Amino acid sequence: MRLLAGMHRLRALDRPALSHDHTVTARAAGLPTKDTTTRMLASIVPLGNISLCRRLARLAAVTFTVLALPAASAAAAAPAPAWTLSSVSAPTYFAPGDSSGTAHYEITLVNTGGAATDGSPITVTDQLPTGLTLDPSGASGSSYAVSGSFSSLACSGGPTVACTLDETLPPGTELQVDVPVDIAANAPASVTNAVTVSGGGAQEVSATEPTTISSTSAGFAIQQFGFSAHER
Numbered sequence: 001m002r003l004l005a006g007m008h009r010l011r012a013l014d015r016p017a018l019s020h021d022h023t024v025t026a027r028a029a030g031l032p033t034k035d036t037t038t039r040m041l042a043s044i045v046p047l048g049n050i051s052l053c054r055r056l057a058r059l060a061a062v063t064f065t066v067l068a069l070p071a072a073s074a075a076a077a078a079p080a081p082a083w084t085l086s087s088v089s090a091p092t093y094f095a096p097g098d099s100s101g102t103a104h105y106e107i108t109l110v111n112t113g114g115a116a117t118d119g120s121p122i123t124v125t126d127q128l129p130t131g132l133t134l135d136p137s138g139a140s141g142s143s144y145a146v147s148g149s150f151s152s153l154a155c156s157g158g159p160t161v162a163c164t165l166d167e168t169l170p171p172g173t174e175l176q177v178d179v180p181v182d183i184a185a186n187a188p189a190s191v192t193n194a195v196t197v198s199g200g201g202a203q204e205v206s207a208t209e210p211t212t213i214s215s216t217s218a219g220f221a222i223q224q225f226g227f228s229a230h231e232r
Helices: 002-012 020-028 050-060
Strands: 083-090 104-111 122-127 132-134 140-144 150-157 160-165 174-183 190-199 202-213 226-229
Touching: 083 190, 083 202, 104 122, 104 190, 122 174, 140 160, 150 174, 160 174
Parallel strands: none
Antiparallel strands: 083 104, 104 174, 122 160, 122 190, 132 174, 140 150, 140 174, 150 160, 190 202, 202 226
């Protein structure tokens, strides 16, 4: 009875609204599910223990309301696939008027997430900048799984190049796409290549890379590229 008296003194305190589960428990115990004259905290009663609820209600001889317990912490997010994307020009500088097909963009894509892709089509898109066109030799792409398996991507397009793969890719799988380009003689001195990957159940990722157009060879340096992720 001391315990019940102590619970009775809690009636003036604010309480959270009833959750669905607690409301069901109160109804099954034959108890009201709305606050009336007395507010009582039932955190000592395990959720679903109907017989104990009934005994407490009879002993207290008061209106008994089961109150919601503090919400549980959010469940950890399930593992999901995720893309890491890069685009690098080779050579570092493209020569104006070069139509040999030796200048190209090397695109690398890796599933760095905690789960395999969901089997939906994976598409790598390269929007070639002004002054650059896809070489007639065409783009090509391959995937390399950690297990050693190998697959080819189907590529088409120009000036927008698209390579697609319809497979499930485990974490750690790498895709490489090679996009050979021809450079116009009057191409701008600096252009920006834009690459995007989408599909596979992962968040879409984009990468951009500035490319210098010059007849002078580039000096030694660490080439930079950027990437960003955004939801659709």
